[in-house]
Amino acid sequence: MPKYKNPFLIELKARSILETLSWKDFLKKIENVTDDSHKALLITQYLVGARPAEICFLIKERIEIEKHHIKMKIRTIKGGFERLIMLPICNEQTKFLADFFKKKIFPKEYLFTHIAKYRNPRDKFLRLNIEYNIGETVKGKFYPYTFYFFRHNIASILFDLGLEEKYINFYFGKPLLPKAIAGSSTFYVHGSRKYALEVAKYLKKVMN
Numbered sequence: 001m002p003k004y005k006n007p008f009l010i011e012l013k014a015r016s017i018l019e020t021l022s023w024k025d026f027l028k029k030i031e032n033v034t035d036d037s038h039k040a041l042l043i044t045q046y047l048v049g050a051r052p053a054e055i056c057f058l059i060k061e062r063i064e065i066e067k068h069h070i071k072m073k074i075r076t077i078k079g080g081f082e083r084l085i086m087l088p089i090c091n092e093q094t095k096f097l098a099d100f101f102k103k104k105i106f107p108k109e110y111l112f113t114h115i116a117k118y119r120n121p122r123d124k125f126l127r128l129n130i131e132y133n134i135g136e137t138v139k140g141k142f143y144p145y146t147f148y149f150f151r152h153n154i155a156s157i158l159f160d161l162g163l164e165e166k167y168i169n170f171y172f173g174k175p176l177l178p179k180a181i182a183g184s185s186t187f188y189v190h191g192s193r194k195y196a197l198e199v200a201k202y203l204k205k206v207m208n
Contacts, residue, residue, distance in 0.1 A: 020157050027093070029134050038128050046154065049150050051151065056110075056115045057116055059107065060108070065098050070101065081174075083171070084196045087203060161206065
């Protein structure tokens, strides 16, 4: 388990106040979000759990809308492999997300301009979450959800649903096998669409 620095996450871990934020509860929290860009970011981050620099500066050419999936390629920033993600288009929220991405015209255009244009995207993300009351109150103090809260949340949910560790590693851009065993094949196994579609089945379960 990571050693949390955020007071909210420390409190949750210590008191087991909230293990994970379910999809159903997440939808309740974003009901009053009127900014489409922030709503799209929240839905994406809930399902993808990317690091701040990975999600904030995601550009149009990294997204492809297929018939049943949103195909995303996210470059990792900590020495991992590129993440191949297939988000299932299976409900109102993912259809909204697909339509939101389709509206972006230029290949190099940022998907989430409302965040990318700020020097400190993390701070802007927190301020918007405070504005829309997206977070938890602990001991009378409100803690907005951070990028890393969503990262830990989706990882925990996928694990709880029984997704194998190798698929979770794949989803977060980590090698499937130790390099000493797999050698250069680690990269090629990691880039498999088959693996991405297997994770997509579990993302569908998350949203049920």
